Amino acid sequence: MSAAVRLEDVRVVIGGRLLLDVPRLTIEPGERVAIVGPNGAGKSTLLRLIGALIETHQGRVEVLGRRLGPGGDMADRRALRRDTGLLLQGLHLVPRLTARENVLIGGLARLRGAQAVRSWCRWYPQDLAAEADDALAALGLADRGGTRADRLSGGERQKVALARLQLQCPRLLLADEPTSALDPSATRTVCHALCAVAAAPGRTLLTVVHDLELLALLATRVVGMAEGRVRWDRPPGELTPGLLQALYERHAAGKTPASPSEPAPAIRLASA
């Protein structure tokens, strides 16, 4: 079986700045990998690269056995999109659809023939609708299904995006700080749901987290990044506070302090 993610000699330069420099990184199917590191370490860039939202001009990126890049068959590309689940900050819910309809979007790619045509008028098969209701209920949003997405709170939106992911059943899950806007109890709910989505055999989970307490829950392997490079790569059990501190302090002592409110890199570069 091929690797879930394989990067070789990848360098990403945007606006004259080296954002990512990864000579080699392989993630096997079934692994749960957490990426930690200070702001500007290239964590989000790495995730967006694997999610095919940005392109590299140098090196080779392979996801679920397919090489990313321009060209290729449209249906092939769509199949890969279906297999890659994204939970990124820049990817929104559709504001004017209800929470339930947003969840059902996750199941669109599964529909075939007449069912796919009926989905154009938001007419979904019953089993899919039931699945969406179950996914919402599991996240404590049973009574919010009919609420429009733009009237939900930030935490509720994150949960709806997660429920959408649940219907998509992706083989590779990419989550960028999935709990950053949540209170402690919602954080636990979302983490457990994330693990549940990734629980099936062969599912791979790749998360960026700042909350180090969640590492034990979300990861079987932790990758430390700084300045666009992988500094270390080890299981959470071998992690020491000193190791993490060094990762964040190296950045703080760096000669080019990053601006405090550094905006996330533009997400729409090669998505269309």
Place this chain on the structure above:
Amino acid sequence: MSGLARRHPAGPVRGGLPTGRAGFAALVAAYAVLVGLCLTTLVAAGDLGFGRNPWDNLLKTVADFARPSALDVWFGPERLEYRSDDGTVLRVENRREVEAHFLAAVARATWVTFQVATLGSLLAALMALPLAMLVARNLRAPRALAWTAKGVLDVSRAVHTLVFGLVLVGIVGLGPTAGVLAIALHSMGSYGKLFAESIESLDMAAVDAVRATGAGEVQVFFHGVWPSVLPQFVSHHLYVWEFNIRDSTILGLIGAGGLGLLISEAVSLFQWSRLATLLIVVVTLVMAFDALSRRIREALL
């Protein structure tokens, strides 16, 4: 990109036009010169004046307008005799009956005006929709098609409804058909611009999120694009429709049916009290539709 990189110090030139604070001052100065030029040339030509006795005229007009003809239906004389200078009766008129007939004609004309505006607006919206999709930059239509569509919309917006109406009356003859087509051709430009702008203001991150689930292109359109754009389309439609109701009251002036014909008659015969009735109808119609469409637009948000 940081905000610093985008901020311009006063005075640099971009695209041939000055920007920044100095640029704005220059703009204001240029505008002042233009207004001064208009004013001085008009005064120099002796064309700027209020006529011989503006006050008397104003008072007379106000007095006529203050007694709309519709009041005669209830309060007018039932037997009005027109006599020649030597006292022979020329004609006897029941003012109440005459004005009641006129009021019925006004009601019919109002309905025609409404029909013209409604059908013209709908036709315009249908024609503008495909053009707007070509023009909207984020949908990335082929360059040549986009420019052609933009040209068509610009021309249609630049030519006034009345001008279209004059031409069309010559082609399809007098009547509401010319009015409907004139409204449609002119409003198409407004619709196209408004529709294209709402497509461009779409939350593309949400569209990308739908596409990222592996949905097909048509599914992406119906789940990501359509729900966000539809309420704006309806809101724009109501807005232009309302504008066209105002516009179509004038179309009768050129023989394209509706209230305008009665207005032009009243003006030609100096029947200011009838003109007052007509203006009351126009204002009421426009205000009523305005209130209604505002309610609907608020509900759609």
